[in-house]
Amino acid sequence: MVSCAHCEQSLCCEACGEPYVPPSQAHYEALSWIEVPLSCPECEQVLVCRWCKTPYDGTDESVTLD
Numbered sequence: 119m120v121s122c123a124h125c126e127q128s129l130c131c132e133a134c135g136e137p138y139v140p141p142s143q144a145h146y147e148a149l150s151w152i153e154v155p156l157s158c159p160e161c162e163q164v165l166v167c168r169w170c171k172t173p174y175d176g177t178d179e180s181v182t183l184d
């Protein structure tokens with residue numbers, strides 16, 4: 119199980135509810151690089167954290183959590 123880079127809960131896909139399992143070590147490492155877009159291996163949608171709704175689409179607009 120991997121943790122969301124934003125909310126640190128276990129990372130699940132918002133679209134299909136499946137836990138995100140990185141298909142490779144490179145994908146796992148990409149989790150800490152917000153600018154790298156990730157897609158869900160189950161439903162092939164852009165990965166969105168089920169808990170904090172942060173999209174892993176290669177943008178980082180949620181960094182200001184004030």
Ligand SMILES: [Zn+2]
Pocket residue numbers: 122123124125126127167168169170171172
């Ligand atoms: Zn999250």
Ligand SMILES: [Zn+2]
Pocket residue numbers: 131132133134135136158159160161162163
């Ligand atoms: Zn999915």
